[in-house]
Each structure stands twice: as C-alpha cells, then as structure tokens.
Amino acid sequence: MNEPDPNLRLDFSNTEIAFSNKSDKELKRTAWLFRMMNNKNLVHIGSQLGLFAIKFRMPFTETIVRNTIFPQFCGGETLLDCQKVIDKLYEYDTLTVLDYGAEGKSDEDDLDTAMKETLKGIEMAASNNSVPVVSTKITGLVDNIILEKVHNKEALTDGEKRNFQHLYERVDEICSKAHELGISVFIDAEESWIQDPIDEMVMQMMEKYNKEKATVFNTYQLYNVHKLGHMKRDHQRCQNKGVFFGSKMVRGAYMDKERARAEEKAYPSPIHIDKVATDNDYNDALRYCIDNYETISSCCASHNAESNMFQARLIHEKGIPHNHPHINFCQLYGMSDNLTFNLAHSGYNASKYVVYGPIKDVVPYLIRRTEENSSVTGEMSRELLLVEKEMKRRGI
Secondary structure, three states, X not given: OOOOEOXXXXXXXXXXXXXXXXXXXXXXXXXXXXXXXXXXXXXXXXXXXXXXXXXXXXXXXXXXXXXXXXXXXXXXXXXXXXXXXXXXXXXXXXXXXXXXXXXXXOOHHHHHHHHHHHHHHHHHHHOOOOOOEEEEOHHHOOOHHXXXXXHOOOOOOHHHHHHHHHXXXXXXXXXXXXXXXXXXXXXXXXXXXXXXXXXXXXXXHHHHHOOOOOOEEEEEEOOXXXXXXXXXXXXXXXXXXXXXXXXXXXXXXXXXXXXXXXXXXXXXXXXXXXXXXXXXXXXXXXXXXXXXXXXXXXXXEOOOHHHHHHHHHHHHHOOOOOOOOOXXXXXXXXXXXXXXXXXXXXXXXXXXXXXXXXXXXXXXXXXXXHHHHOOOOOOOOHHHHHHHHHHHHHOO
C-alpha cells in the first residue's frame, strides 16, 4: 500500500524530496545521530543516565543534550527559537503544529506556566500563516492523580475539586483564545485510566467552540479496542449538537505500560491483540473521517507509510482537493521526513509537530523519540536507511 502511486504523484521512497531541506553537513549529522540511536543498549543506558543527570542537575548534561538529540527533535527552548524552524519548514510547503513539551507536572505554578506557554503559542501561531494548530497535553495542566480519581468516579477532596475546576478554566481559556484568533487546538490522548475525564472535557469544548469550524480536536489512540467506537460516538454527539467534530488519529503511545498495568491489576488489556488489528482500526478510522469530511476535520497523525498512502488514495478516489482544510497529515519534527515532505510536495496539508521547551522539561519526550528509533532486531532503523540512501544519491 505504500508503493509509489503514479496516479497520486506520491512516492514515499523519494529521498531527494524528503531531505531537500537538509544540507550535506546536516544530512551527515542526522546519519551519525540515527546510527547512535540504532544501538538499543546504548539508548537504554543513555535514557536512564539522561533522566538521572537532568533530575540531579549534573554539570554539562544540558549542553550535551543541546548539541546532540535536542535540535533533531525539538524546535528550540523558546517560541522565538522555533521561528527559524517554522520558516524553513514553510519554504518546503510544510506547516507547523506547535507543542510546548512540559508534561506530568503537579505544582499549580508549573501548571499555570504550561497554560501561559500554550496561550503564547496560540498568539504566535496567529501571526504565522504556516502555524494553523497548537497542541496541548491535559497532563501538563493538572495533577494526574486528580484525573485518575475522576476517571474512577472517586470522591475528590475540596482541594482536588478546586484544582479540577482550575483545569477546566485553563482548558477553556486555551480554547477560547484559539477560537478568538482562528487557531485550532489538538488535545493529546493519555493513558486509558485517566482518559474519560479528558474526553468529556474536550467534547464540552467542541460544543462550545466548534460551531463555525473545528477549533478543538480530540486525539484517538486506535491501538485501544474501544477508540474507533468512541470516535464514531463523539462524531454523532457533535452532529446532534450541530457542531464540527475534530479528530486527530494516532496509533498510541503507551502500549507496554497499558498491558503491564492490565496484567498487574487483573483486568482485560484495552490494547488490540496484535498490530494487524490496530492497523485495521486505524485505517477504518481514516475511512470514516474521509467519508464524513464535510462534518469532520481530521488529522492522520501517523508515521506509518501505508496509512498515509491509504488516506491520500481515499482523497484521490473521492475527488476531494488535496488541500481541503478538513483533511490533514502530521508527523513529528525530526522523523519520517519521507512522508511529510513528499505529501507537502504533492499538495496535501502536511505538517510537523514541533515540540519546544526548556531542555530539562523535554527530556522525557526526547527519550521516547530515541527509544522509538532504536532497533529491536539490531537492523538499521527505517530512518537511517532513508538517510543513507540519500547520502549515496548525493555521493557524500
């Protein structure tokens, strides 16, 4: 399914287009970095040491991170730093989704800081034609313990009730500012045991702010056996309320953690039994959104080449304009350039998720990226193969 399609003029193996934004020096640096990350043992040890070193503020740690993996996967430490990345992406017809990288905070001051940074991101997005969306994580706006208690329908203390109300106010302020300035908001999905209150809050925001267009998007992790049904349910709720539905579709980020917890607590795992089942649900979700594109704004947020090609073919078969504002593609900055830049080159709405923030706050995000790119089998990662193919083409 990810083979080149002459009808679409879309070829994900075209490395000339994929890495057209990188100089020879940048390409060599990327190859060196992916070779390092391809060593599973090195990644595991480095991840543990990195978390320890940042936590205890070991000297030179931030300098090492800043000069190695940080520029590969992050736009900068501040919004201002991101402007160069935003502008360079736009040179190649690629849009930006801004994402402040703080997560898992519990102190109220830290949570307010995350909200303020997201509001600044929305204001910056409004001043850039190439930044249509800002992403935010609910776990960066409230203590996770409160989410888990609400999910389990446990009684909250008076203090927890106030903090949960503060969460609603923070999310509402973010969505209100986005609506006012014409920017959309992607709200990330989290672990299944804290997801229900997030889903409900996001739906309330859609009902409030998605009357003219999809300002607010929920995220659906399709490795979860329930999420395809939840997505269709939520679309129907929006239909009943007469508002647009916003759906960002991902496969999922917490598979091992979800399965381990289910085993530990002796309940059925919410994760599909195998990758085929996940792929089927993911592509069914894409088909559902394209079939209903007039009332759904959707984003295929995937690094899977087959799913991206599948959505492109659906668009083509239905005769929908490639750049229809309701249909989008997105990949993380620093990964899957063969997908993003070839989609952009063929006229689709393709964007990069550009994470930014202080190095100490984005280290957990960076560790997830290095672990994703390390090879389980010892073979070279897909990313490295593509980079080396382009180096060979250039003769460097």
